[in-house]
Amino acid sequence: MVGAALFASAAASEVLAATNFNATGPLGHDPTGLAYLRETYNSPRGEAFGNSFAMIIVTELGDKTFFIAALLAMRNSRRAVFAGAALGLWLMTVLSAGIGLVLPTFLPKVYTHYAAVVLFAFFGTRQLYDCLQMVRRGEGQGASDELAEVESSLKEKEFRSRSAVAMQALTLTFLAEWGDRSQIATIALSAAKEAVGVTLGGIAGHSCCTCLAVVGGRVLATRISERAVLGAGGALFLAFAIHGVIVGPEA
Numbered sequence: 001m002v003g004a005a006l007f008a009s010a011a012a013s014e015v016l017a018a019t020n021f022n023a024t025g026p027l028g029h030d031p032t033g034l035a036y037l038r039e040t041y042n043s044p045r046g047e048a049f050g051n052s053f054a055m056i057i058v059t060e061l062g063d064k065t066f067f068i069a070a071l072l073a074m075r076n077s078r079r080a081v082f083a084g085a086a087l088g089l090w091l092m093t094v095l096s097a098g099i100g101l102v103l104p105t106f107l108p109k110v111y112t113h114y115a116a117v118v119l120f121a122f123f124g125t126r127q128l129y130d131c132l133q134m135v136r137r138g139e140g141q142g143a144s145d146e147l148a149e150v151e152s153s154l155k156e157k158e159f160r161s162r163s164a165v166a167m168q169a170l171t172l173t174f175l176a177e178w179g180d181r182s183q184i185a186t187i188a189l190s191a192a193k194e195a196v197g198v199t200l201g202g203i204a205g206h207s208c209c210t211c212l213a214v215v216g217g218r219v220l221a222t223r224i225s226e227r228a229v230l231g232a233g234g235a236l237f238l239a240f241a242i243h244g245v246i247v248g249p250e251a
Contacts, residue, residue: 048197049204051240052189056205058233059182061212065089065173069213072169078214080162084169085213089206092177093186097199100190113249116188120241123181127234134227185237192244 060066069085104112177183190198 044194045197048189048193048195049201051193052186052198052201053205054236055185055189055240056182056202057209058229058236059185060206060209062229063180063182064176065180066209066213068172068176069169069210072165072172073214076165077162080165081169082210082214084166084171085173086207086210087166088170088173089177089210090203092174092183093199093202093206096183096186097190097195097202100187100192100198101195103187103191110249112191113244116192117241117244119184119188120237120244123185124234124237124239124241127230127237129234131227131230131234134230139227189240192249 065085065088069081072085073081100112186198186202
């Protein structure tokens with residue numbers, strides 16, 4: 001948690017320094033700073049940040065990486081678990097956004113844009129279908145089966161030093177995230193949106209989810225409705241797909 005606060009403080013300092021934000025507002029023309037914040041939010045980077053942040057929140061809560069952080073934090077230093085898990089997710093976010101950024105240099109933007117639309121439509125449709133199937137069977141009201149799976153895989157492992165705990169959390173989280181739907185969605189979003197905004201939004205979203213996991217994740221994990229998470233994620237992915245079709249590749 002301390003690491004997250006320091007990271008947020010450093011990031012805020014860099015932003016304020018870069019924009020000359022002082023008592024009279026950015027560049028001295030906006031005393032309250034509201035116009036600047038509104039302009040930033042409505043910019044391509046701000047839009048990409050918001051989309052990425054929302055996507056990570058709805059896909060990572062109750063995901064395998066969330067359970068890894070939650071269960072490790074039950075028996076080890078929460079700070080060490082947060083540091084390792086968050087770093088692993090940050091690295092994966094930067095890697096995924098980088099892949100999405102490079103793709104348009106090999107393919108025309110129109111292809112990568114509509115490929116992202118297709119991926120979002122596929123993920124959204126698949127998650128809503130799984131959600132409806134759970135409703136029909138009366139399943140998914142409690143925690144995901146992944147909770148038991150992760151709990152079983154960690155049952156025999158004991159960690160000693162904080163550095164060992166952090167490294168284990170980093171390794172497990174990075175490997176669990178590889179090929180996950182949130183990684184693929186980050187690649188697609190970065191190919192279609194402003195890559196820096198996608199990266200920052202992903203880092204912020206992962207930081208929030210990891211913080212929740214290490215603070216009270218075990219209790220929260222047992223109360224998260226799997227089908228509610230699937231439904232929210234599916235709706236968001238479909239919204240991304242519809243938005244992509246409406247605005248087109250040149251937006």
